[in-house]
């Protein structure tokens with residue numbers, strides 16, 4: 096890219112230099128130039144055996160600019176490829192890091208932050224990168240112009256550099272202020288998107304109560320702050336471009352006056368010098384304008400890199416994964432004085448107890464008592480702050496989390512179905528899941544009957560979020576999805592809370608069929624799920640206050 100840009104710059108320099116002989120011929124068509132740049136160019140023509148005539152000079156000049164255009168296009172194409180590649184690589188790095196990060200890390204970020212980083216910040220960064228490439232191209236061009244100017248008159252070349260540097264110096268504060276305006280935009284946009292992502296799911300109840308205006312002031316405040324920062328940035332950036340032209344023309348007028356008054360330069364050389372001076376200083380000021388965009392983009396880049404670095408540092412397979420493969424859960428999941436703290440005081444306070452393999456354990460307790468936290472520790476999404484969790488006697492800290500989670504099926508309260516086929520929703524990309532596996536899982540989840548009655552069976556597409564299915568059907572698909580990998584442990588977080596009596600019964604029938612086949616750990620307030628359990632743990636204030644056993648442990652084939 097840099098080589099192409101350099102060649103394009105040099106060709107443009109040649110083109111500008113070639114204007115001198117052209118003017119010379121136009122002014123004095125019948126005489127060969129004897130000094131100045133025109134004489135040098137005439138000599139170069141002579142080496143190639145070309146006559147120094149108007150036609151030959153015109154053709155040569157056109158040729159130089161055609162080649163320059165082609166090379167410049169090649170350079171721009173290369174810049175485009177590199178810039179698009181930079182934003183793709185940054186996006187992929189961020190997405191991979193976010194997906195691989197520890198759950199505690201993911202919890203810290205509103206999803207709007209990630210959305211903004213993937214769409215906004217990567218685009219601004221790519222734009223800044225592109226401008227940085229242009230800055231490089233224009234610096235090369237300035238170097239060529241200054242060299243050509245030196246060949247004609249070192250005074251003009253020096254004057255161009257001094258005037259250009261002076262203008263850059265005068266406007267350096269403006270660049271800094273534009274960068275700060277860019278920083279405000281980056282942070283404000285991130286906050287707006289975070290608020291919006293929080294707000295949208297609550298829009299329905301707010302509208303239903305005519306309280307939607309509650310959202311607007313928060314979004315409006317951010318939007319107005321963004322407007323002010325954007326306006327400031329545009330005004331400052333344009334100031335750099337617009338204010339420099341009069342300064343530049345003033346300097347040129349003064350330079351021309353000096354040369355004409357005290358120097359006997361040839362008129363043709365003088366015109367080219369004026370052109371070179373103008374182009375050099377103008378290119379330098381362009382560079383400053385572009386540099387402002389680079390500095391503005393730098394803040395988005397920094398913010399993006401902070402997300403990427405933090406997510407990469409939180410990669411759970413580097414930071415929290417043990418060296419042992421998970422045991423097959425043939426004996427128990429044991430809690431040994433487990434504490435957990437999100438950072439605002441402990442929410443689990445010394446939980447101890449066994450979940451024997453093959454048992455159905457239901458956890459009940461008031462809201463906020465730590466039930467979900469407990470199941471998140473069991474699935475390895477989080478690590479105990481203190482104490483130990485053991486699978487068949489092996490400390491989970493020593494277990495490879497991937498191999499453990501391969502044995503876990505998880506059913507949340509609100510299943511998130513993708514707008515895809517039933518099959519894809521059940522297999523979730525497991526290429527080794529056969530038709531038989533899908534059918535078996537759907538049958539076990541008490542879902543086969545309704546799925547086989549769909550127009551295309553398992554190949555029927557379900558609408559976004561599964562909206563054309565009933566709540567009970569969605570939940571049974573979520574259970575089938577959890578079962579298709581033949582887990583040894585099924586975790587259910589309030590699986591029937593959002594369902595009516597009939598739908599709850601369908602889900603309970605599915606769970607009854609699974610009872611004794613694998614270990615089940617359910618959180619539920621519903622009596623139906625509690626009554627099915629072998630053991631019921633009552634959690635309150637982060638402690639297990641009560642433990643009742645309904646029946647003897649069922650044997651499990653490990």
Ligand SMILES: Nc1ncnc2c1ncn2[C@@H]1O[C@H](COP(=O)(O)OP(=O)(O)OP(=O)(O)O)[C@@H](O)[C@H]1O
Pocket residue numbers: 202437442460461462463464465466467468469
């Ligand atoms: N990501 C988090 N950051 C900080 N505190 C949290 C976080 N998640 C949960 N908590 C706090 O931890 C405590 C236990 O929460 P948890 O979700 O485990 O309770 P729960 O019994 O499942 O509640 P519910 O029945 O309402 O779902 C609560 O006080 C909650 O505010």
